[in-house]
Amino acid sequence: MSAPYAITSHEVSKTYRSVNALDQVSMAVRSGECVALVGPNGAGKSTLFKLCLGLVPPSSGALGILGCDPQEARFSDVKRRLGFLPEQALFQGSLNAHETLRFFARLKGADETQNSGLLKRVQLSEAAERRVSTYSKGMRQRLGLAQALIGTPDLLLLDEPMSGLDPDARRNFFQIIDEEKARGAAIILSSHILTELEARTDRVAILSQGRLKAHGTIGELRKGLNLRPQIRLRADASQMRKLAKHFAGRFDQSVFMNGAAVLDCAPGAKLDLLRELMSDTLEFEGLDIIEPSLEQIFAAHTSGGGTR
Amino acid sequence: MKQIMVIAQKEVTDGTRNRWILIVTALMAGLALVLTLLGSAPTGATKISSLAVTIVSLSSLSIFFVPLIALLLSYDAVVAEEERGTLLLLLSYPVARWQVVAGKFCGHFILLSSSIILGFGIAGIVIVLSADQAVEEQAWAGFALLIGSSILLGAIFLALGLATSAFVHERGTAAGAAIGIWLLFVLIYDLGLIGLLASSAGQMLNDVMITGLLLANPTDVYRMLNLTGSAETAALSAMTGLTGSGSIPPVTLTALLCLWIVAPLTAACAMFERRRL
Numbered sequence: 001m002s003a004p005y006a007i008t009s010h011e012v013s014k015t016y017r018s019v020n021a022l023d024q025v026s027m028a029v030r031s032g033e034c035v036a037l038v039g040p041n042g043a044g045k046s047t048l049f050k051l052c053l054g055l056v057p058p059s060s061g062a063l064g065i066l067g068c069d070p071q072e073a074r075f076s077d078v079k080r081r082l083g084f085l086p087e088q089a090l091f092q093g094s095l096n097a098h099e100t101l102r103f104f105a106r107l108k109g110a111d112e113t114q115n116s117g118l119l120k121r122v123q124l125s126e127a128a129e130r131r132v133s134t135y136s137k138g139m140r141q142r143l144g145l146a147q148a149l150i151g152t153p154d155l156l157l158l159d160e161p162m163s164g165l166d167p168d169a170r171r172n173f174f175q176i177i178d179e180e181k182a183r184g185a186a187i188i189l190s191s192h193i194l195t196e197l198e199a200r201t202d203r204v205a206i207l208s209q210g211r212l213k214a215h216g217t218i219g220e221l222r223k224g225l226n227l228r229p230q231i232r233l234r235a236d237a238s239q240m241r242k243l244a245k246h247f248a249g250r251f252d253q254s255v256f257m258n259g260a261a262v263l264d265c266a267p268g269a270k271l272d273l274l275r276e277l278m279s280d281t282l283e284f285e286g287l288d289i290i291e292p293s294l295e296q297i298f299a300a301h302t303s304g305g306g307t308r
Numbered sequence: 309m310k311q312i313m314v315i316a317q318k319e320v321t322d323g324t325r326n327r328w329i330l331i332v333t334a335l336m337a338g339l340a341l342v343l344t345l346l347g348s349a350p351t352g353a354t355k356i357s358s359l360a361v362t363i364v365s366l367s368s369l370s371i372f373f374v375p376l377i378a379l380l381l382s383y384d385a386v387v388a389e390e391e392r393g394t395l396l397l398l399l400s401y402p403v404a405r406w407q408v409v410a411g412k413f414c415g416h417f418i419l420l421s422s423s424i425i426l427g428f429g430i431a432g433i434v435i436v437l438s439a440d441q442a443v444e445e446q447a448w449a450g451f452a453l454l455i456g457s458s459i460l461l462g463a464i465f466l467a468l469g470l471a472t473s474a475f476v477h478e479r480g481t482a483a484g485a486a487i488g489i490w491l492l493f494v495l496i497y498d499l500g501l502i503g504l505l506a507s508s509a510g511q512m513l514n515d516v517m518i519t520g521l522l523l524a525n526p527t528d529v530y531r532m533l534n535l536t537g538s539a540e541t542a543a544l545s546a547m548t549g550l551t552g553s554g555s556i557p558p559v560t561l562t563a564l565l566c567l568w569i570v571a572p573l574t575a576a577c578a579m580f581e582r583r584r585l
Contacts, residue, residue: 084400088393094325107401
């Protein structure tokens with residue numbers, strides 16, 4: 001890897017006629033880093049991928065992919081170091097997995113002998129001789145990932161890579177992501193399955209209406225929003241009545257109506273509340289601590305309240 | 309060049325796997341055989357070889373079928389890839405857009421020309437095996453010209469189909485445009501020309517102008533090349549008096565056909581280059 005940053009984007013905008021698909025997006029992705037790109041449909045994620053691949057030129061701003069402007073003629077060589085998985089991983093149905101990978105490896109000028117290993121990594125070895133037209137969506141997605149890994153790319157651009165994957169395949173997917181990160185590849189992936197991204201990516205970039213609303217680690221994004229952690233208590237009816245009485249005036253009584261009560265913690269008050277709950281006077285069956293999730297952070301930023 | 313061949317090879321594999329080549333070859337061979345066998349019957353009393361009859365019959369029929377088959381093959385080459393979502397992936401690889409067009413054209417060209425050679429070739433073999441006397445060398449040259457020019461005619465409509473596919477954004481539109489192209493060049497143009505000649509305005513046209521109008525349509529160029537290629541076929545097809553095209557050498561007509569391939573192919577590359585993804 002020659003450049004420390006696989007992607008550098010400085011105030012990149014893309015306008016289609018009067019529509020701002022991307023508006024002054026600035027971000028950078030280091031080698032060996034995995035960044036999750038999240039945002040509602042039409043937020044500009046696919047446009048950003050197209051810009052990174054040099055398929056469309058930016059309207060303004062500067063973009064660098066592996067140290068090269070995607071609009072330069074020499075970017076064609078840089079493409080050999082890229083791996084891309086489109087949102088809809090569809091392939092020629094008449095070819096089998098081996099033939100599909102051979103076709104793409106030849107286009108990339110990559111070593112075709114690695115194809116069997118790639119199919120093994122995505123758990124498709126047994127179906128490698130079957131026509132792709134017989135594949136399920138999840139299998140096509142796995143073949144798409146194998147295709148993106150051809151030629152051990154320095155940068156992986158994965159658009160909705162977990163779409164259609166079952167839990168086992170998702171585990172395998174994140175294992176591959178960890179392996180690719182470990183060898184120094186930069187990864188940018190978009191997804192709507194936010195719960196899984198939270199634990200498996202280094203940073204999160206939230207796009208909404210073409211603007212980069214937030215960019216940083218989950219911790220950094222939480223701080224910026226001042227979201228409250230919650231404590232969820234499970235209790236039977238008599239325990240719940242006692243809890244409601246104890247917290248009367250401090251929490252809304254409607255919180256204690258059902259078998260589980262969710263208490264919002266004021267900033268810095270989580271530990272005090274936990275100590276109070278652990279005192280001998282209060283009884284309950286179970287307790288969970290719920291930190292603000294990526295989904296809450298995402299909702300806060302995309303509902304219009306977020307800032308860069 | 310390597311990228312073009314890789315894409316062409318994929319197209320050929322696809323065309324072979326989905327039995328496209330098999331079906332079209334069978335269709336070509338079937339047509340050629342029917343024409344050969346039926347066309348041979350009335351030739352016994354005349355001095356015209358059955359191969360010459362076959363050439364006239366096949367070229368008349370090829371004008372309808374070869375463009376149609378070529379358009380069917382190429383009309384959605386680009387737009388279908390875009391609709392399927394495979395175009396974005398293909399272009400994320402180190403391959404230029406013009407190479408995609410060229411690769412698809414080469415692949416389709418190999419498929420179509422293989423079908424024509426095999427299909428018409430079967431008819432040729434049947435003629436040789438069933439002929440009472442040796443087929444004249446000139447007739448064989450005419451038959452080879454028929455195969456070669458049919459391949460060129462197919463290539464023209466492959467290129468026109470590709471240009472259509474690179475221009476439109478929906479597969480249905482591409483299908484409509486392909487039908488329009490076929491109707492225009494194969495039927496409407498000649499009907500219009502005949503109408504023009506029959507009308508009072510036709511009196512204003514001299515031979516050169518009429519020939520010029522014929523040369524503007526690739527199917528007419530193909531017809532002139534095959535049906536006026538020899539005295540035998542010209543007599544059989546009643547083409548000798550129409551254009552006086554004996555003055556246009558076959559090389560010129562072939563060059564015109566080649567130009568009809570290059571022009572839409574260049575347009576296809578240019579339109580695909582400007583296409584918004």
